[in-house]
Amino acid sequence: MISENAAMNELLAFQRGTEALSSIAERLSWDQETVMPRGAVEQRSEEMAAIEAVLHERRTDPRIGEWLELAVPQTESEERIVALIARDFGRANAIPAELATEIARQTSLGQGIWAAARANEAPQDFLPTLDQILVLKQDQGHALVRAGFGSDPYDALLDDYEPGTTQAEIAALFDAMRPRLVALREEILGAPDQPEALEGRFAQETQMRLARACATAFGYDWSRGRMDIAVHPFSSGRWQDSRITTRIVETDPFNCIYSTIHEVGHSSYELGIDPDHAFTPLGRGVSMGVHESQSRIYENQLGRSRAFTGWLFARMTDMTGGLSVPDADAFYRTVNRVTPGFIRTESDEVQYNLHIMMRFDLERDLISGRLSTDNLEEAWNTRFQRDFGVAVDRPSNGVLQDVHWSVGLFGYFPTYALGNVYAGALNAALRTAVPDLDDSLQDGDATPATEWLREKLQRHGGLYEPRDLVERATGRPVTPEPLLAYLEEKFAGIYGL
Amino acid sequence: MISENAAMNELLAFQRGTEALSSIAERLSWDQETVMPRGAVEQRSEEMAAIEAVLHERRTDPRIGEWLELAVPQTESEERIVALIARDFGRANAIPAELATEIARQTSLGQGIWAAARANEAPQDFLPTLDQILVLKQDQGHALVRAGFGSDPYDALLDDYEPGTTQAEIAALFDAMRPRLVALREEILGAPDQPEALEGRFAQETQMRLARACATAFGYDWSRGRMDIAVHPFSSGRWQDSRITTRIVETDPFNCIYSTIHEVGHSSYELGIDPDHAFTPLGRGVSMGVHESQSRIYENQLGRSRAFTGWLFARMTDMTGGLSVPDADAFYRTVNRVTPGFIRTESDEVQYNLHIMMRFDLERDLISGRLSTDNLEEAWNTRFQRDFGVAVDRPSNGVLQDVHWSVGLFGYFPTYALGNVYAGALNAALRTAVPDLDDSLQDGDATPATEWLREKLQRHGGLYEPRDLVERATGRPVTPEPLLAYLEEKFAGIYGL
Numbered sequence: 001m002i003s004e005n006a007a008m009n010e011l012l013a014f015q016r017g018t019e020a021l022s023s024i025a026e027r028l029s030w031d032q033e034t035v036m037p038r039g040a041v042e043q044r045s046e047e048m049a050a051i052e053a054v055l056h057e058r059r060t061d062p063r064i065g066e067w068l069e070l071a072v073p074q075t076e077s078e079e080r081i082v083a084l085i086a087r088d089f090g091r092a093n094a095i096p097a098e099l100a101t102e103i104a105r106q107t108s109l110g111q112g113i114w115a116a117a118r119a120n121e122a123p124q125d126f127l128p129t130l131d132q133i134l135v136l137k138q139d140q141g142h143a144l145v146r147a148g149f150g151s152d153p154y155d156a157l158l159d160d161y162e163p164g165t166t167q168a169e170i171a172a173l174f175d176a177m178r179p180r181l182v183a184l185r186e187e188i189l190g191a192p193d194q195p196e197a198l199e200g201r202f203a204q205e206t207q208m209r210l211a212r213a214c215a216t217a218f219g220y221d222w223s224r225g226r227m228d229i230a231v232h233p234f235s236s237g238r239w240q241d242s243r244i245t246t247r248i249v250e251t252d253p254f255n256c257i258y259s260t261i262h263e264v265g266h267s268s269y270e271l272g273i274d275p276d277h278a279f280t281p282l283g284r285g286v287s288m289g290v291h292e293s294q295s296r297i298y299e300n301q302l303g304r305s306r307a308f309t310g311w312l313f314a315r316m317t318d319m320t321g322g323l324s325v326p327d328a329d330a331f332y333r334t335v336n337r338v339t340p341g342f343i344r345t346e347s348d349e350v351q352y353n354l355h356i357m358m359r360f361d362l363e364r365d366l367i368s369g370r371l372s373t374d375n376l377e378e379a380w381n382t383r384f385q386r387d388f389g390v391a392v393d394r395p396s397n398g399v400l401q402d403v404h405w406s407v408g409l410f411g412y413f414p415t416y417a418l419g420n421v422y423a424g425a426l427n428a429a430l431r432t433a434v435p436d437l438d439d440s441l442q443d444g445d446a447t448p449a450t451e452w453l454r455e456k457l458q459r460h461g462g463l464y465e466p467r468d469l470v471e472r473a474t475g476r477p478v479t480p481e482p483l484l485a486y487l488e489e490k491f492a493g494i495y496g497l
Numbered sequence: 498m499i500s501e502n503a504a505m506n507e508l509l510a511f512q513r514g515t516e517a518l519s520s521i522a523e524r525l526s527w528d529q530e531t532v533m534p535r536g537a538v539e540q541r542s543e544e545m546a547a548i549e550a551v552l553h554e555r556r557t558d559p560r561i562g563e564w565l566e567l568a569v570p571q572t573e574s575e576e577r578i579v580a581l582i583a584r585d586f587g588r589a590n591a592i593p594a595e596l597a598t599e600i601a602r603q604t605s606l607g608q609g610i611w612a613a614a615r616a617n618e619a620p621q622d623f624l625p626t627l628d629q630i631l632v633l634k635q636d637q638g639h640a641l642v643r644a645g646f647g648s649d650p651y652d653a654l655l656d657d658y659e660p661g662t663t664q665a666e667i668a669a670l671f672d673a674m675r676p677r678l679v680a681l682r683e684e685i686l687g688a689p690d691q692p693e694a695l696e697g698r699f700a701q702e703t704q705m706r707l708a709r710a711c712a713t714a715f716g717y718d719w720s721r722g723r724m725d726i727a728v729h730p731f732s733s734g735r736w737q738d739s740r741i742t743t744r745i746v747e748t749d750p751f752n753c754i755y756s757t758i759h760e761v762g763h764s765s766y767e768l769g770i771d772p773d774h775a776f777t778p779l780g781r782g783v784s785m786g787v788h789e790s791q792s793r794i795y796e797n798q799l800g801r802s803r804a805f806t807g808w809l810f811a812r813m814t815d816m817t818g819g820l821s822v823p824d825a826d827a828f829y830r831t832v833n834r835v836t837p838g839f840i841r842t843e844s845d846e847v848q849y850n851l852h853i854m855m856r857f858d859l860e861r862d863l864i865s866g867r868l869s870t871d872n873l874e875e876a877w878n879t880r881f882q883r884d885f886g887v888a889v890d891r892p893s894n895g896v897l898q899d900v901h902w903s904v905g906l907f908g909y910f911p912t913y914a915l916g917n918v919y920a921g922a923l924n925a926a927l928r929t930a931v932p933d934l935d936d937s938l939q940d941g942d943a944t945p946a947t948e949w950l951r952e953k954l955q956r957h958g959g960l961y962e963p964r965d966l967v968e969r970a971t972g973r974p975v976t977p978e979p980l981l982a983y984l985e986e987k988f989a990g991i992y993g994l
Contacts, residue, residue, distance in 0.1 A: 020547035023540070024525060031524065035532065039720040040738035043520070046776060050517035054551055223536035241537035279543060 007070035008078070014067070015085060016279040018058045023237065025051045030236040030243055034228040045108075056100065059092040077282060080463055084281035087163070094147030095140055103136045107408040114406030123377050123395045130405055131373040134366055137410050141367060154367045158411035161288040162418060164465045167364060170414045173421060174357045177480045182387060184488060185350050188338045191495040195333035199324035202253040206319055210253065211246050211260040213315060217308075218298055219447040220244070220264045224271055233259040238270035239278045254335060257312070258299050265298030266291055268450055272458030287466040288412065292419020293426060294453065300349050300420075301427040301486065302449055306332050307441035315444065333494050340390060342397035349420075350487055351388075356417040358383045359402070363410050422470045424483025426453065429474040504567035505575070509777070511564070512582060515555045516776040520734065522548045527733040527740055531725040542605075553597065556589040574779060577960055581778035584660070591644030592637055600633045604905040611903030620874050620892045627902055628870040631863055634907050638864060651864045655908035658785040659915060661962045664861060667911045670918060671854045674977045679884060681985060682847050685835045688992040692830035696821035699750040703816050707750065708743050708757040710812060714805075715795055716944040717741070717761045721768055730756040732792075735767035736775045751832060754809070755796050762795030763788055765947055769955030784963040785909065789916020790923060791950065797846050797917075798924040798983065799946055803829050804938035812941070830991050837887060839894035846917075847984055848885075853914035855880045856899070860907050919967045921980025923950065926971040 025048065032044050068086050073079040095103075110133055117126035141153025150156035155166050208227075215227065230245035237243055244263035249255045269285050277283040285291040302308055313331040317323055325331045338348045344355035362379060365371035371379055380399040381392045392398035404412055430452050431437060440448050456473035463469075470478055491497065522545065529541050565583050570576040592600075607630055614623035638650025647653035652663050705724075712724065727742035734740055741760035746752045766782050774780040782788040799805055810828040814820055822828045835845045841852035859876060862868035868876055877896040878889045889895035901909055927949050928934060937945050953970035960966075967975055988994065 016543070017547045017550065020544045021551065024521065024544050024548055027528065027544075028521060028524065031528065035723065037719070037721050037723055037738055037740075039718070043737040043775070046513070047517045047521050047524075050514045051521060053514060054518065221536070222534070224534050226532065226534055240540040241534055243534075278540070 004070050004072040007067045008072060008074075008082075011064065011067035011071050011085065012081070012280070014058070014061070014064070015081070015281065018055065019279040019281070019283065021051060021055055021058070025055065026236055027241075033230045033232075033234065034245060052104070056092070059088060064089045077277070077280075077463065081280050081282060084462060088281070090147060091144060091149055091160075094144050094149060096143065099136065099139055099143065103133075103140060103408060106133050106136060107406070110406040110408070111403060114400070114403060118396045118400040121395050121400075123400055126400065126406070127373045127376065130376075133405070133408055134373060134410075137408055138367055138369070152368075154364050154411060157367065158414070161412050162415050162466060163287055164467065165287075165289070165418070167360075167414075170360065170418065173480050174353075174360065174414075174417065177353060177417075177421075177484060178357055178387075180484050180488070181350060181354055184491060185338070185354070186389075187497050188350060188491055188495050189340065191497060193496055195337045195494065196325060196330065197337065198252075198254070198334050200320070201250050202320065204248045204250075207248050207253050207256040208246075209319060210312075210316060211256050213444070214257055214261050214303070214312070215244070215264045217311070217444045217446055218261060218264045218268065218302075219450040220267065221271055225267055227260070233263055235263040235266035235270070237267075238273065238284050239275065242267040242270040253316070258303060261303040262295040262299040265295035268298070268453070269294040269458045272450075272454040273461035274459045277461040277463070282460075282462040284461060286460075286462045286464065286469060288415035289418035289422060290457070290466045290469060292416055293422030293470070294419075294458070296419050297423040297427055297430075297449075297453070298446070301423060302441065302446050304335050304349070305438070305441055307438035308444070308446065309335050310442050311444035336490070336494050338491070338495075340388070342384075342388075342390075342392060343401055350491060353417045353420055354387050356413050358387060359413040360417075363405070363413060367410055421478065421480050421483050424480070424486050425470060425474045425476075425478055426457070427486060428482035429456075429476075501567050501569040504564045505569060505571075505579075508561065508564035508568050508582065509578070511555070511558070511561070512578070512778065513776040515552065516778070516780065518548060518552055518555070522552065523733055524738075530727045530729075530731065531742060549601070553589070556585060561586045562590075574774070574777075574960065578777050578779060581959060585778070587644060588641060588646055588657075591641050591646060593640065596633065596636055596640065600630075600637060600905060603630050603633055604903075607903040607905070608900060611897070611900060615893045615897040618892050618897075620897055623897065623903070624870045624873065627873075630902070630905055631870060631907075634905055635864055635866070649865075651861050651908060654864065655911070658909050658912050659963060660784055661964065662784075662786070662915070664857075664911075667857065667915065670977050671850075671857065671911075671914065674850060674914075674918075674981060675854055675884075677981050677985070678847060678851055681988060682835070682851070683886075684994050685847060685988055685992050686837065688994060690993055692834045692991070693822060693827065694834065695749075695751070695831050697817070698747050699817065701745045701747075704745050704750050704753040705743075706816060707809075707813060708753050710941070711754055711758050711800070711809070712741070712761045714808070714941045714943055715758060715761045715765065715799075716947040717764065718768055722764055724757070730760055732760040732763035732767070734764075735770065735781050736772065739764040739767040750813070755800060758800040759792040759796040762792035765795070765950075766791040766955045769947075769951040770958035771956045774958045774960070779957075779959040781958060783957075783959045783961065783966060785912035786915035786919060787954070787963045787966060789913055790919030790967070791916075791955070793916050794920040794924055794927075794946075794950070795943070798920060799938065799943050801832050801846070802935070802938055804935035805941070805943065806832050807939050808941035833987070833991050835988070835992075837885070839881075839885075839887075839889060840898055847988060850914045850917055851884050853910050855884055856910040857914075860902070860910065864907055918975065918977050918980050921977070921983050922967060922971045922973075922975055923954070924983060925979035926953075926973075 028044070028048060028051070036044060064085065068082065068089065071082055073082045106129070110129055113129045114126050117123060137157065138153055141156045144150060144156035145153055150159055152167070158165060158167060211227065224240050224242060226243050228243070228245050229247060231247065233245045233247050235242060235244045244260065244267050246256050246260045246263065269291060273283055309332045310328040313323070313328040323331065325334050336348065338350050341347055344352065347355055362371065362376065362383070366373070366376065377395065377399045384390070384392050384398065430449060434448050434452055437448055440446065457469060460469060464472060467478055525541070525545060525548070533541060561582065565579065565586065568579055570579045603626070607626055610626045611623050614620060634654065635650055638653045641647060641653035642650055647656055649664070655662060655664060708724065721737050721739060723740050725740070725742050726744060728744065730742045730744050732739060732741045741757065741764050743753050743757045743760065766788060770780055806829045807825040810820070810825040820828065822831050833845065835847050838844060841849065844852055859868065859873065859880070863870070863873065874892065874896045881889050881895065927946060931945050931949055934945055937943065954966060957966060961969060964975055
């Protein structure tokens, strides 16, 4: 019989190993998306499968159950660590092994089938696969409910990405936001004076120099990170090694710049966590929503502010010898331009959340069985027409545009909008706490914002539940009001509403 | 009770996982030496420890013993796979767990202590650590002997790097080589007409373009590899992903060029192995000696040949607008210049093996206890004076120059010279089989050599024991004669001996 202390120590040591192996798996994915030779796909797939098998075995290791029964945590941190390990262990063991294997198999195939169907504008090539994945995810949701994780399969799935939040809470937030965002969108698009687009071509080298300058402006720690080019920008890793990626579109330098600032937000969060939490479940961002709040506040509330874009205008003018827009005020309007469009990832601060809301409603209906995959495309197009006022012209601009469902990510979409809500709340508190922030931003220095966010939120890692963490940082309950007020005020100014 | 077939299948499946995880660990090391942020050292150390712990557990997993008892291999490949797994399993289990842990601990510390001692020219700061490592390696050797792996601790250690070869065999080779190499070296250094050195500075970009052209000339498959810069060049990985590194010294482009060609040799071997062997013990180079034979024949017998250097001279002249040497003949002599020097890694084809021979003799005496670490520096300096005719001027040019012993690599050095002997034998057979090889080499195309080596040697991976493999490829017993004859003829021509 092992003692209570021994059980706690063994649990922590075992978890350290699991966290380190999980970090390795993430580094392999980074490698695959940035530097891996293109001919290494099969090999990498087998390597990933091997380390995922080790991780799955560790996460369901029966010794964890024994240690959990005996372990007596001594501190608040240890209590939270034990609770998080217990939750992961319970969730992992709730899924029958055959179901877990089948989900892994189908979702690894799903992405390729989706990509081909999207390229061919052929939803019928993808929907049967989606249907199989959907059934598996429904089964997963039911298995989790039976094991006591949530009262509803969708809530149980959501809990993987945003622990402690329910679809009812999210639906209430979204219901409050939707009419005001639809109205704001209509006003903006109907305004007589529309901002101009940025014209010209921007060399890769220039864009990368700008991106580096922006990352530095936001306090990105280059000694613990690096920047590479990827097809879809992402950030990867934590503690002493959190890397970012960006992409280059020759005619659209904002793609590179704001992807960079967005990923710097994610990485700053991971790099800002108290090093004492490293290799414990507290040593990473607590949820997708909170993560997204960091990337979004960096990208939007700070990065697209009048103050920061003033600095950016000067830098870009210096580096390129002159832009197509005449001055910093026009540049600010250009950066924040709202235009009609089908694609979520290309949309602006106003329309983005509307994209999310329709996906949230559709995927809840899919999981509950109220909507079948046979009717999904029609449901998508109907809803898009209603919220955006235009008809979807082709599947790649509609139901086939996102990768998420093809890899089994049901319950993930709402965390993007939740991140925006959190970012709005944090921005209001930040601006009160650091009233002269714009003075720094206009000099290309966002570090006072990073410092406040680090102190109030980032350093805690997984110590508090997501919403609790945001409420501790802002000192008030989370509501969509700060985000909506910010958007209405900002875009009224830009569009003369 | 599992059936024979089931045992074989389970053994192979388990081994696939182990091979994949081992490949991941190697990829992490690549990352660390090339792209990892400098601030990530502690984190990476914990990650490496975690995956090494998993690998150690798998290599000693008692189920392997059960499967080995029952498994019935059906083919020659399967027989060899089972034999290799059994050998690794036996060797891993021969080392007591505490000894394995202590070796891992001491050798992970050893490198840092060695590097500091070398920087400070202070052998006394390193020798106590070396002594601890030596005792552990002696213990390891004795443990292996007790378990039936070799009749002598040094042989048992050597077997990790060059399976099936004994120190007696190596000593016999070296005894035959040493007098002729010492004599050749003296003749060369005494010759009246010495080649000139290459003068000038060569930009990093130019060197990298040259290095890429050389790698391509040797048939390096860029779709399954890439090239980066590292402090100490190395190659890493296999099957679909074998990467090389090189280094840049502004005043010495040959460093970059020949490091590249050397590493292309290693990588070509790994990339040339029959894909059917992937993720089995046959799916990698069979020994360090055979590996080195590939890197050396690419670098020296082919890369420093008159034919290839003629092409290289033209390329370098094109890219730089003119070199300090007047023509291709002078350039060939410059590339193959022999000068006195203390450092193994900077030495030429003639002197390199002499450096190895003294290390081989010294480390055998250390492991057997005939030489103590207290007397090591004196023994080194005495031997160096005898073989090279000059006195060592400082420890970093003498006993502290190599990292190997500090990380526990006893028995590794002789594989470098063995590689040269194998390369000499392979080159003689290659030149007979492909008599017009120089016609291709002078056009910057070494692929006929790669094709022959692939067919005769590389594709077999671990299928045959090292010496057997080389003898199958050349059709005759391994002797140092082809290497010595090649060196004597080549340098007689260059130095007018």
